Amino acid sequence: MAQEVPATASAASAKVPMDSIAAVLRRERGRAGLSLTEVARRAGVAKSTLSQLESGNGNPSLETLWALCVTLDVPPSRLLDPPRPRVQVIRADEGVTLASAQADYQAAMLSASPPGARRDIYRLSAEPGAVRASDPHMPGVVEHVLLASGRARVGLAAEPVELRPGDYVAYPGDLPHLFEALEPSTRAVLISEHN
Structure with a gap:
């Protein structure tokens, strides 16, 4: 099962947008017609973890979000990429950063590709x-x-x-x-x- 890990990113890093993640998880699970139990089983995460994430709580690891995205057939960018201003600057120590539960490894999404781009x-x-x-x-x-x-x-x-x-x-x-x-x-x- 994927594990939850404490955030190890810089204090200047942006907070993981849990409200946005929760809304997308609920919407995509409903679109797929899957129960909370079934999505958790397929993703290999605890049902309680998925329930917390859909409630806007928790601190998901990169592996947890990735497993849920694969299960729901959505790109991770849909969970992490909020609407952006016309000009956007992300400094080296900023950005929504997810930490791995398996290695000293972090991923910060800078930009998601729009559909058809x-x-x-x-x-x-x-x-x-x-x-x-x-x-x-x-x-x-x-x-x-x-x-x-x-x-x-x-x-x-x-x-x-x-x-x-x-x-x-x-x-x-x-x-x-x-x-x-x-x-x-x-x-x-x-x-x-x-x-």
Whole structure:
């Protein structure tokens, strides 16, 4: 059976959105036409654990939520990804983080793929100097940047944010935007999402 574990993420990490998780679990269990007992059995979790989670209580481990998602045939992002503002910044020590019950391992979801979206992934290398200014892309494009090393100003041209290693930002790619390395050997991952 999957175990519950104490949260070991940084104090700055976002709290697991238990109200949202509870609502999605109840809705998806009802959609699947399964009883609490049957979902718990199939997922390999205690019925009392599932009952607590559906009530908005508890501190689920990564394994518990994963097992429930597999049983209910829903992506984990549906449980963890609340509605987001147009521009979103997640610092390296922030974000909804789940800890494993089996290893010293944590997973923080930064962004869920919307239904029907296509994502292109790029590895970026940049040096200080000229700013990489981008004209607007096609309507609906969203860009996601995760800074791996160095320091950079990234995002909408009118209001870029400074990122440090581990920081994440998402912004509309259909508006003027930029990437400016502030330190040598700045590296990042860019994901361009097309709906």
